[in-house]
Amino acid sequence: GKVRAPTHIISTISDDRGEEPCYAGVPMSTIIEQGYGVGDVISLLWFKRSLPRYCTQFIEICIMLCADHGPCVSGAHNSIVTARAGKDLVSSLVSGLLTIGPRFGGAIDDAARYFKDACDRGLTPYEFVEGMKKKGIRVPGIGHRIKSRDNRDKRVQLLQKYAHTHFPSVKYMEYAVQVETYTLSKANNLVMNVDGAIGSLFLDLLSGSGMFTKQEIDEIVEIGYLNGLFVLARSIGLIGHTFDQKRLKQPLYRHPWEDVLYTK
Numbered sequence: 378g379k380v381r382a383p384t385h386i387i388s389t390i391s392d393d394r395g396e397e398p399c400y401a402g403v404p405m406s407t408i409i410e411q412g413y414g415v416g417d418v419i420s421l422l423w424f425k426r427s428l429p430r431y432c433t434q435f436i437e438i439c440i441m442l443c444a445d446h447g448p449c450v451s452g453a454h455n456s457i458v459t460a461r462a463g464k465d466l467v468s469s470l471v472s473g474l475l476t477i478g479p480r481f482g483g484a485i486d487d488a489a490r491y492f493k494d495a496c497d498r499g500l501t502p503y504e505f506v507e508g509m510k511k512k513g514i515r516v517p518g519i520g521h522r523i524k525s526r527d528n529r530d531k532r533v534q535l536l537q538k539y540a541h542t543h544f545p546s547v548k549y550m551e552y553a554v555q556v557e558t559y560t561l562s563k564a565n566n567l568v569m570n571v572d573g574a575i576g577s578l579f580l581d582l583l584s585g586s587g588m589f590t591k592q593e594i595d596e597i598v599e600i601g602y603l604n605g606l607f608v609l610a611r612s613i614g615l616i617g618h619t620f621d622q623k624r625l626k627q628p629l630y631r632h633p634w635e636d637v638l639y640t641k
């Protein structure tokens with residue numbers, strides 16, 4: 378019989394060999410003719426399955442809500458400075474993307490990991506938060522530079538409202554809210570942020586949709602798929618900021634001396 382030479386690459390999400398490309402087995406014509414959206418395409422290419430409409434709509438809402446947060450945040454600032462240095466689109470985009478991490482936009486996976494672990498182990502918010510403090514770890518998904526108890530993040534409220542209406546269970550989000558209630562008793566700015574909302578709600582999506590086994594959920598959380606939502610979403614804004622600077626023909630940026638504390 379035929380002997381198949383071992384391949385150097387294994388790929389399971391898409392196939393471009395036939396008459397038309399397929400995403401997780403779904404042909405491009407079906408994607409277009411059946412009116413699939415970006416949420417469906419993400420479901421196919423990241424999760425290798427079609428998810429129910431309320432899930433794909435939730436994914437799209439995450440993308441829309443995280444697309445931009447003004448010019449002052451780390452990512453936009455970097456993209457703006459890079460564009461003003463005369464660099465190209467890709468350089469300006471990645472310069473912004475490189476700021477996404479544990480403090481900015483990239484706390485979604487850790488929020489999901491820690492909330493899941495604490496909730497599954499039945500820790501009280503007090504035990505969880507104080508346990509994190511003892512380990513010297515800030516609670517991912519909690520805290521914001523400009524948002525606070527009296528100036529809540531509208532994005533978080535919109536995500537919570539959507540999930541309350543459409544998700545069969547919001548167990549993890551409710552746990553995150555209890556954690557927030559406790560952290561707010563410590564300081565006013567320790568609100569649930571958008572990373573914490575997406576992290577906890579995605580756990581609810583994964584476990585409540587009935588579309589994933591427990592093992593698959595653990596794998597998704599362990600590998601860390603969820604920061605991808607912020608990376609993808611914020612790319613939209615970073616590209617916008619790059620075009621904006623170029624359209625405005627902004628000169629090379631130099632930070633003002635007055636805004637630097639020169640000291641020994």
Ligand code: ACO
Nearest residue numbers: 479480481482484515516517518519520521522570571572
């Ligand atoms: N958990 C516990 N304590 C916290 C947390 C937290 N998440 N955030 C702040 N604190 C407390 C700490 O006591 C901190 O003191 P420390 O520096 O000794 O740890 C104190 O509040 C003061 O913190 P600041 O540095 O003033 O807070 P800042 O406003 O600079 O930080 C930030 C905002 C970076 C978001 C912070 O709250 C944090 O690290 N959160 C966790 C990571 C996270 O969720 N990032 C995503 C933010 S949303 C987004 O980027 C789209």
Ligand code: LMR
Nearest residue numbers: 443445446450522523571
């Ligand atoms: C964002 O979405 O960029 C933020 O929540 C961070 C910020 O400081 O506004």
